[in-house]
Amino acid sequence: MMMNVVVTGAGGFVGRELVRKLLAAGHHVTGIDTHESGIPEGARAIAGDFGDAAVRANALAGGCDALVHLATVPGGAAEADPAASRRINVDAMYDLLLEAGVINPGLRVVYASSIAVLGDPLPALVDDATPLSPKMIYGGHKAMMEHAVAMFSNRGLIDGVTVRLPGILARPKGPSGMKSAFMSDLFHALKAGETFTCPVSAAGTIWAQSVRRCAENFMHALTLDCALLPPARAVTLPAQRLTMGDLAAEIARQCGVSPELVTYAPDAALEAAFAAQPPLYTPAALRAGFAHDGDPATLVANALSSI
Amino acid sequence: MMMNVVVTGAGGFVGRELVRKLLAAGHHVTGIDTHESGIPEGARAIAGDFGDAAVRANALAGGCDALVHLATVPGGAAEADPAASRRINVDAMYDLLLEAGVINPGLRVVYASSIAVLGDPLPALVDDATPLSPKMIYGGHKAMMEHAVAMFSNRGLIDGVTVRLPGILARPKGPSGMKSAFMSDLFHALKAGETFTCPVSAAGTIWAQSVRRCAENFMHALTLDCALLPPARAVTLPAQRLTMGDLAAEIARQCGVSPELVTYAPDAALEAAFAAQPPLYTPAALRAGFAHDGDPATLVANALSSI
Numbered sequence: 001m002m003m004n005v006v007v008t009g010a011g012g013f014v015g016r017e018l019v020r021k022l023l024a025a026g027h028h029v030t031g032i033d034t035h036e037s038g039i040p041e042g043a044r045a046i047a048g049d050f051g052d053a054a055v056r057a058n059a060l061a062g063g064c065d066a067l068v069h070l071a072t073v074p075g076g077a078a079e080a081d082p083a084a085s086r087r088i089n090v091d092a093m094y095d096l097l098l099e100a101g102v103i104n105p106g107l108r109v110v111y112a113s114s115i116a117v118l119g120d121p122l123p124a125l126v127d128d129a130t131p132l133s134p135k136m137i138y139g140g141h142k143a144m145m146e147h148a149v150a151m152f153s154n155r156g157l158i159d160g161v162t163v164r165l166p167g168i169l170a171r172p173k174g175p176s177g178m179k180s181a182f183m184s185d186l187f188h189a190l191k192a193g194e195t196f197t198c199p200v201s202a203a204g205t206i207w208a209q210s211v212r213r214c215a216e217n218f219m220h221a222l223t224l225d226c227a228l229l230p231p232a233r234a235v236t237l238p239a240q241r242l243t244m245g246d247l248a249a250e251i252a253r254q255c256g257v258s259p260e261l262v263t264y265a266p267d268a269a270l271e272a273a274f275a276a277q278p279p280l281y282t283p284a285a286l287r288a289g290f291a292h293d294g295d296p297a298t299l300v301a302n303a304l305s306s307i
Numbered sequence: 308m309m310m311n312v313v314v315t316g317a318g319g320f321v322g323r324e325l326v327r328k329l330l331a332a333g334h335h336v337t338g339i340d341t342h343e344s345g346i347p348e349g350a351r352a353i354a355g356d357f358g359d360a361a362v363r364a365n366a367l368a369g370g371c372d373a374l375v376h377l378a379t380v381p382g383g384a385a386e387a388d389p390a391a392s393r394r395i396n397v398d399a400m401y402d403l404l405l406e407a408g409v410i411n412p413g414l415r416v417v418y419a420s421s422i423a424v425l426g427d428p429l430p431a432l433v434d435d436a437t438p439l440s441p442k443m444i445y446g447g448h449k450a451m452m453e454h455a456v457a458m459f460s461n462r463g464l465i466d467g468v469t470v471r472l473p474g475i476l477a478r479p480k481g482p483s484g485m486k487s488a489f490m491s492d493l494f495h496a497l498k499a500g501e502t503f504t505c506p507v508s509a510a511g512t513i514w515a516q517s518v519r520r521c522a523e524n525f526m527h528a529l530t531l532d533c534a535l536l537p538p539a540r541a542v543t544l545p546a547q548r549l550t551m552g553d554l555a556a557e558i559a560r561q562c563g564v565s566p567e568l569v570t571y572a573p574d575a576a577l578e579a580a581f582a583a584q585p586p587l588y589t590p591a592a593l594r595a596g597f598a599h600d601g602d603p604a605t606l607v608a609n610a611l612s613s614i
Contacts, residue, residue, distance in 0.1 A: 086401070094393070117454075119461065119538065129436055133457050133538035140458025144451040147424075150440050151447025154426065231426065231440035 004063040005222070006030045008050055008096070009070030011038025013171050014112070017215040017306065018068065019043050025219070032059045032071065051092040056099055066108040066222050067100050067158075069093060075116060076179040078138040089141040094148055101157035109149065109158045110221040115166050115207065115236060117143040120273050127281040128230065136273075150232045161221045161229065163290070166207035166239035167274070168214050169303035180274045183208065186244070187307055190251045190261060201266040202245030204275025209239050210302030213293045220289055228288040235285035238292040240299055241277060250300045311370040312529070313337045315357055315403070316377030318345025320478050321419070324522040324613065325375065326350050332526070339366045339378065358399040363406055373415040373529050374407050374465075376400060382423060383486040385445040396448040401455055408464035416456065416465045417528040422473050422514065422543060424450040427580050434588040435537065443580075457539045468528045468536065470597070473514035473546035474581070475521050476610035487581045490515065493551075494614055497558045497568060508573040509552030511582025516546050517609030520600045527596055535595040542592035545599040547606055548584060557607045 005022050009015045010031025016038060022029045023042045031039040032055065036047040044062055048055035050071045071088070078085035093111075100107055116139030117132045134140040142164075149160040167180050170187035182199050183206060189196035209217075217237055229235065244264075252259040266275075282290075293299035312329050316322045317338025323345060329336045330349045338346040339362065343354040351369055355362035357378045378395070385392035400418075407414060423446030424439045441447040449471075456467035474487050477494035489506050490513060496503035516524075524544055536542065551571075559566040573582075589597075600606035 123538070131537060131539045132454060133461060133540075134454065135458065135461035137458070140454055143454040143458070147439060147441065147447055147450035147454065151442065151444070151450070154440060154442035230438060231430075232438045233440075 002026050002028065003065035004028045004030070005066045005068065006032070006059055006064045006100070007068045007070065008032045009072060010040075010043060010045070011035060012070055014168060014211060014214055014218070015070045016040055017211050018070070018218050021215050021219055030059050030062050032056070051087050053095065056096055060099060060103050064100055064104055064107060066110070068110045068218055068222070069096065070112045072112070073138070074178045075136055075138040078141065079136060082137045085137050085141050089138070090144055093145050097148060097152050097158055101152060106156055106159050108222055109160045110218055111145065111149050111160060111162045113142045113146055113162050113164045113234065114139060115164050117146065117164060121276065122278050125279050125281070126236070128236065128284045146232065146234050150234070153233050159226055160233050161224060161226065162234035163217060163221055164234065164236040165214065166209050166237060168211050169208050169299070170211070170307045172307065179270065182270070183274070186248060186262065187251055187303060190248070190255045190257055191304065191307065193255070193257050193261070195261045195263070198244055198248070198262055198264045199267045200244055200264070200271045200275035202243065202248070202264050204244045204266070204271055205241055205277045206244060206247070206275055207239035207241055207277045207280055208247070208299060209237060210293050210299050211306045212302045213291065217290050224288060230284050235288060235290065236280070236282050237290055238282045238285050239280060240292050240296065241280055242296055244275060246296065247300070250296050251304070254300055254304060309333050309335065310372035311335045311337070312373045312375065313339070313366050313371045313407070314375045314377065315339045316379060317347075317350060317352070318342060319377055321475060321518060321521055321525070322377045323347055324518050325377070325525050328522050328526055337366050337369050339363070358394050360402065363403055367406060367410055371407055371411055371414060373417070375417045375525055375529070376403065377419045379419070380445070381485045382443055382445040385448065386443060389444045392444050392448050396445070397451055400452050404455060404459050404465055408459060413463055413466050415529060416467045417525055418452065418456050418467060418469045420449045420453050420469050420471045420541065421446060422471050424453065424471060425543075428583065429585050432586050432588070433543070435543065435591045453539065453541050457541070460540050466533055467540050468531060468533065469541035470524060470528055471541065471543040472521065473516050473544060475518050476515050476606070477518070477614050479614065486577065489577070490581070493555060493569065494558055494610060497555070497562045497564055498611065498614065500562070500564050500568070502568045502570070505551055505555070505569055505571045506574045507551055507571070507578045507582035509550065509555070509571050511551045511573070511578055512548055512584045513551060513554070513582055514546035514548055514584045514587055515554070515606060516544060517600050517606050518613045519609045520598065524597050531595060537591050542595060542597060543587070543589050544597055545589045545592050546587060547599050547603060548587055549603055551582060553603065554607070557603050558611070561607055561611060
């Protein structure tokens, strides 16, 4: 069934992939982002500050059967400017939920949260019972808004699905505001046959999903039967847990270069925050039909296809 | 050790009891509330709108070794005016945490949350693993701010303790904005030897704690070793689970009146929200040294002593 889907952050890394999939599936898409240039052709593009009520109203004015909320001040940027994170990641999102719910009560809203809600350091094992105990501004604000999504869903204003994203591979080159950007930079370096100094150790463990798989999970979330979700409407997305060394070896193999292009100079803070990920079990997400890429070779192939 | 303790909502039902205890223990107390009149004598009283930055600054200007945050737009009032709840229960509290943490980084903050964060209806059993899935505006906003407390604590800005309050007995007569006010009204009626029409059934089960015990729990929270708390810094306070019929019988016995003064005319919404409380297990709070009143006779005696 054709839907009018509004996507915030439509010019971003995950947003572009998702908008293309939505258009290919025959949906009408309205994309909001800071600049029009990143929003894929075929979507109705709304450029502006997502914190501006007029920009949001303009986006919703074309009709909104479903809303995918990806726009965010990312982790590193939020840490550098907590007030900006509060304005966009909390206040503007809260307003958007109210505005969309008034226009179309009970509409499906898919909210991109993050594993940052789980905290830092993580416990020895993460599963669906792990309590949220965020430390980063980004994770704290994402956790706050998970509860707004649950509350508004329980009230029937929206029909919300919160998905917590792990590391998504591979992001475009250049500054992203994400502290975890080194994972993607590794792909770019090896694809170009260049040396790479990895800021976490070869034994460091990450949780990862390709952007292609991630967009498929968002497509699934748009039509998912919410009776399959836990009461709080939030799931940690399935992710593969692998070491940076194994990831580098597989990328090198697929790119036909030597894994010795990579050297390791671990930064203690990055290692603790992004490369000390414990075993991850996500039965709630699996039960609801979400998936990771399947195996490291597929993950790397999917990730390479996006850069 | 004498502390400068700032108490928001110091003129409220729990606030007054707590301020008196703090003063009796030799602490300096600054109380904020809408009107000065309710704040106990002996405290430095700051009257004004807690949403006003100047009022908060005035309260903190006297020094702040610890902060107890009780001020709130309560459940019924929040439901009637969600924007007011957002302004006070979310925005002003967030600002207060930032302001207090700047003045005295790492100060103890005790935050009065509510069992409303757990949702409505509740699952068949509530324990420390029950996910938060609020439905009321009040519960949603309380849940959001539990995460702000956890995040700011994990960052070292504050040293937070969140306690989720069950029904607190017995509130003063008159409009409180609390939908659960009928529990306290029952005390007032029987103490006065008057008939009472109870808006929930005799078999309806509530969770309760006396205001005296509640204030003792707040005193405990002020000096508690936070290593005893769960990672999210939040505990559901221990409460006795009893039926309205058993509660009425015990109040009648202690007041020397007939329990037949009480008739029952259940309202489905109130019954579902406040008198269908499942078994409650609070091992995390017990481990951290919090307690309920012990037995129904003590609960009723403590509650009667406050009215």
